[in-house]
Amino acid sequence: MNFEASVFYFFSAILVIAALRVITARNPVHSALFLVLAFFTAAALWLLLEAEFLAIVLVLVYVGAVMVLFLFVIMMLDLNLEKLREGYWDYLLPSLIVAGVMVVEMAVILGGRYFGLAAMPHPPAAGADYSNTKALGRLLYTEYVYAFEIAAVILLVAIVAAIALTLRSQKKNKYQAAYKQIAVRRSDRVRLVSMPGEERDRGDAP
Amino acid sequence: MEFSITDLMPAAADIFLLCAVSVILIIDLFVSDQRKIVTYGLTQAALLITAIIAARSIGTEPVSAFSGMFVGDALGYFLKTGVCLTVMVGLAYSRAYLAPRGMYRGEYFVLAMLAVLGMMVMISANHFLVLYLGVELLGLSLYSMVALARDSARSTEGAMKYFVLGALASGMLLYGMSMIYGATGSLGIPEIADAVQQGNANSTILKFGLVFVVAGIGFKFGAAPFHMWVPDVYHGAPTAVTLLIGTAPKLAAFAFAMRLLVEALGAEQLVVEWRQMLVLLSVASLVIGNVAAIAQTNLKRMLAYSTISHMGFLLLGVLSGTLEGYGAAMFYVCVYVLMGLGAFGMILLMSRDGFEAEELDDLKGLNQRNPWYAFVMLLIMFSMAGVPPTIGFWAKLYVLQAVVSIGYVWLAVVAAAFSLIGAFYYLRVVKLMYFDEPQRDERIEPGFDCRVLMSANGLAVLALGMMPGLLLAVCVSAIHLSVRLP
Incomplete structure (x- = not known):
């Protein structure tokens, strides 16, 4: 196993563990922090693919902006944790089945003749002065x-x-x-009403 | 890459409109609520200038710009002019309706203009990415306009349904586009057409993608069986917005179908495929539209089902696969927009503060309240039913001719039979207006501009019906200039 592959497996393991912890952590703040970790390691995997622009954008946008906002929301809201966890075990079996189907589907596609390792060889590495930020920018702003x-x-x-x-x-x-x-004028606030004067009843006066 | 400013000239109308929207958006901040007429006037001026810029280019040979993402051809410029004029008339009709309902705001006009921009982007798209972005720009503007009557539960519900089903349609469309991309390796419409023509695309994947693309087109037209959103949205939206949804976007949807089906996927082996799908959509629309409309008591819902049946007719022209058929379909969509403007405009004119004249019963005895508007409505209903000498008759005739010319006589017979069934509910409106006692007696007093426009709208239905050749010639020549059959 060469260096590149070992780095890949290292980050992949962290990614999978972090992703699992996102859904199993009891505290939503911990979940969000594990999601940050997952994004971060995914960015590292992109760096391995020489997609440095996407990697940096992932960190800047998702970790830097979206997840911080997310954390704020979680901390601000008064979440009822018991209610959120309701039905966890009921949903576990169906979700495992769906996940299993997805794994099989991916295995079929990636192992097949269109996307297998033989059909998708490792592209030649770009030169040291190649910047894919520049290449992306050039495409976006011209074509x-x-x-x-x-x-x-x-x-x-x-x-x-x-x-x-x-x-x-x-x-x-x-x-x-x-x-x-x-x-404002006097007429807006005060209304003068003329009323007939009232006779005082003298009989009851003390 | 070499770049010069003249490359942008084909898109001058779109660019002008975008600049105008941005400026009006800012000016509107400084206009007080009592003087919103300033925003309204600026909007109308911007749309008029856009229409003029677009109209000046009708008749040119197709040119592309923005590295092949944009195409400027006669079809596009004609439809762009039509969209701008339609929205102008629609806004003029709805001005008196908006004010008492708290919708006479700058955002309404800005969103309407952005919707126009979305339609223009769709009309002149030469690339799947741009087509999709245009659809989304139009869709998002319209969803939010439906929801703009915030305190009405019905409008909010309509907006929600429109949004969800619109997202579903976008999903289908994107899925189909991705299949076609997988089969041809390109997103540009001319490149896709070349790849299909040379036969080096996997035809199974191509057909698979085609099914989803046709479903997406069906959603955008509101053709059965993808029509579920139409009655609810037409009914739920404030009538002014219904008018916008029901008219101009159909022009854009026609261009959308032309770009996707004819220009990108117009090769012989695919025409055979999508013709069958469109036959199904068309027959289903004719049946559901005409039969379900009979059961409606609400005028807006009735017009929604009538729209579905009209879209069935429109698809008849497209499925013929001939230049004459496309010309007839374009003629049909223009005529439909003219009639839709009149019909929804009439609901707007009869509405008052706190009263929506949207039930069929509200039309009772219109002749006694205002004979002239009753006559205009009669012309529009006759035209929708296809009674000569109004223009609706010619529109149906040309489409049927196109279908007969490719040997689908049975289809023409079905279409004619169902339009006969449809005539019932149009004529019921006429009966209500002329032979029933009015239930309300306040006078109908629209503003001067509405009076002139509504009269012109009604008379246009009649006058164009007297000489249909003019508009048809324009449509056919626009198609001839723009569409290259393989």
Whole structure:
């Protein structure tokens, strides 16, 4: 077993253990932290594949942003752990069956003649000065710039729609409009009502 | 790679619209709620200019831009112009409807324009990736517009259904596209067409992918058996949004079907395959659309089922696989959009603050309340039913001719029979308007712009029916300029 393979198995083992702990840990914060570990080791595996840009993005975006947000949410919410764990053993058998089917399917595909090791030889290693960040950037901003821009517009739609659907109008906000307070006149606040005077009943007076 | 600014010229309309949306989005922040007419006016101006830019290019030879991701051809420019004009008319109809329902907001117009942009992207896509992105841009804008009436449980439910089924359709479409990518090794439409033509693509995988792509197209058109979302969404959405969903996107869906089925997968051995699938979709749509519409008491639901049956007719033109058939289908979709604008526009005109005129009973005695609008509605209903001399008759006739020309006489007979059944519920509307006593008596007083547009819309149905050759000639020549049969 050469060095590369041993590194691969090392990280893979950590990845599998971390992924298992994500679903078996009793504390949701621990689960989230194990997910961080899983992402991190997956990034290391990508580095082995010479996909350094994807590896760094995985760490920056998923570990740095998404998972931190996730942890915040878990810590903020008052989770009822007992309720979450309900039915764990009921779901275990069906999920094991589904997982088993998926493993068999993957074995069939990867062992077959289209994707086996013989059909997918190790690509030649890139030179030391090769940067796949640069290559990706060049493709994204030239050949795929149109699709890239449309994807940006879709994100804009998401922002506009999210704000339009969730932002309630400011009627509930209590704020002082100084110009309205200054411009107020007596007639806006005080209403003078003329009423007939009332005769005092003298008979009952002490 | 060499790049010059003239490469962008074929996409000038799209680029202008995107810039306009961004500017209007920012201007809207500074416009107070009482002066939203500024946003409305800017939106209409932006759409008008986009339509003009697109219309100036009709009649050119196909050119591609953005390294083959974008194609500018007569078909695309014509449909883009149509989309912009349709949405302009739709927004004009819905202005009075939106204000009392709290939807007369900048976001409404911005989302409508982004939906237009999505349609334009779909129309001129020359690459599966761009086609998909266009579908999503259109879809996401429309989902959120349906949900924009936030306090209505019905709208929220409609939006949810639309979103879930739309996501399902996207999934199917992507699965089919990935199969085709696997078989041909490319996502660009011309490259796929070449690979299929030369026969070096695995035909089993190709056909497998084709099934899913056709299912995705069926969803986008709302053709049976992929029609489940149509009645609920049409009914649940605020009528102004129903108008938008029911009209312009059909133009884009037509272009979408043309790009996928005809341009990418138009090789002889595949046409035979998708023709059979489209025959099934078409017959199912005609049966379900026309029969189920009879049972409806809600005008919006009735029009939804009528849409399904119209999409069945439209698919008849596409499945013919001839240039004349595509021309007839394009003619049909243009006519359908014109009629849909009128029908949904009429519901908008009759609605008041706190009252939706969407039940069939609300149409009772329209003739006594306003004879002119009753007449316009009569023209539109006659046209939808296919009564000469309105334009709907010619649309159905040309499509049937295309089907007969490839020897599917039985299909033409089925289609004609079911359109006869469909005539019942269109004529029922006419009966309600002219021979029943009105249940309400307040006057119908739309604004000046709506009055003019609605009259023009109704008269166009009649006038184009008198001389259908003009529009047909435009459609056929656009198809001839754009589509190359293998």
